[in-house]
Amino acid sequence: MPARKGLTLVNLDSDGVDTAFRADVLQGLSEPQKAIPARWFYDDIGSDLFEQITGLPEYYPTRAETEILTERCDEFGGLIGPGTAVVEFGSGSSVKTPLLLGCIDPAAYVPLDIAGDFLRASADALAAQFPNLPVFPVEADFMRQVQLPADVTAMPKLGFFPGSTIGNMVARTAVDLLRTMRATLGEGSQLLIGMDLIKDPKVLTAAYDDSQGVTARFNLNLAARINRELGGTIPIEDLRHVARWNDEFARIEMHLEATRTIEFVVSARRFAMTEGETIHTENSHKFSRRSSNTLLLAGGWTPRHWWLDRQERFSLVLADATVPRSAP
Template identity: 75%
Template sequence: MTSSKGIALVDLDDDGVDHAFRADVLEGLTQEQKAIPARWFYDETGSQLFEEITQLPEYYPTRAETEILRARCAEFVALIAPGSAVVEFGSGSSVKTPILLDCIAPGAYVPLDISGDFLRASAKQLSAKFPGLPVYPVEADFMRQVALPDEVSGLPKVGFFPGSTIGNMVARTSVDLLRSMRETLGEGAKLLIGMDLIKDPQILEAAYDDAAGVTAKFNRNLVTRINRELDGDIPEDLLAHEARWVDEFARIEMHLVAQEDMSFEVSGRRFAMKRGESIHTENSHKFERRTSTTLLLAGGWTPIRRWLDTEERFSLILAEATIPRSAP
């Protein structure tokens, strides 16, 4: 039995715009270093563009993670309770999610995503591939605790957070997200999470600035969305995509850099940028074993198994919810 019924938990204002989107954009544009959280990339167009990015020759994470998923199926079966509800934080990839679902034979699949249209399309595709699998899409901001459908309340839970999306956040926000995931999934849950690894900066920069310009289009689509949904007039053609490795923070940063002085309006408020100033649109932190372990433990998860691809570019980690301990 399948279900395509979605549960909408996004808070919209009278104009039909997500309150959090408007607030994040307006606050971000007032900062000295203008910045907008990367989660707002993923409207329907942005989600489709990201799927294109995952197929690019420069973008190794999807291939590396897919290799791990295919190679370690027997271990997943041994470590994940049979009949578990797979709760995916972000709409399922057309490549990675079916591999996991086919491997562990779950009792249900619950994709969570803030982009409702892309979520429902993804859920429909997964339902067609797995006609006997109950699918319960939930439209929600998974940065906060989410109430899961009643239909999966009695099933063991395994969270799935592939693609190293955790790296898009600074450490404090990552820990908050991991804690909210723990609250969403509950006691006894497990989490299968992807984390990209530190490597040659040239490889990293190429992965976020591909020769075909798809990542640049993905980056500028954020401005297109702001102009469309928030009555903006940001001159998109005067903003250049830039990806840079910042070794001090072990991360790739994506920016939209002003090519000349400009002024613009968003939601009735005026802003200005000088030539060379940028809007910081994404961080993509890279990890090694100790930093990934520290992050998971701080978020309430204990790593129990870690896998790498054959070229040791990417890690996939299975963790279990840490039992809270009272203070001594």
């Protein structure tokens, strides 16, 4: 059974371009430290490249998270229970999402994503794997509150945010997103969220600068997307992928670095970069148990259960939207 047609909640301009994408790119390229939010990696090409990244030898988070979902399946089933509408923030992985759905016997599955074609392909794949499960894809920017399909309004909600995507955001943005998720899901909802852990910087750096160069292609595709969608003339051959550990902020940073002085146009506006100047494209913050709990509480979620893989590289946290009367 294919997924329901679903909803499209993305605002497009007269050129068919996401208005938020254009605004973020033009604003980010105008800053002294050029920067573009990591969420814009995920057009259809970027989403496909990220799926390739998850299978790379250096990229441990997917294997670690899959291990937790597999080995703790009974615990998830007992804590979440049947009859829940699973709302996934980002298109479902071909590995992780089916594992969760198989553990908890949900009443519906609602994937939210801004990459429409990738979203619908993922939703159809899940619907084929779970033919009795209603699937309602919603093309939307989940950084803003989303009106969920009426079919799931009365169901208890579980938000699913795997892969430590929350780590891509600085703390204030992450807190805003967690509050937005709570508003989308409603009171009494639960959230199952992946949060990557602080570890050896060599392991972390390798995960974001793999030997096959897939992550580099993923990073450079952001510049290619700007050229495709915003009439850009960025000379991609003069950019290189850079990944480095920032110990002060406990994060991996990804940049696109100019290998020579360049000039280019985006949406009829002119920009320039000197040799060595970068566009900051991603942060991937890493957490301790204490810092992950602090972040969730600030976002309106109370952590209830915390799981690790066997090598203690990655965590899954189950939280609920009931704020405690006093801090734990």
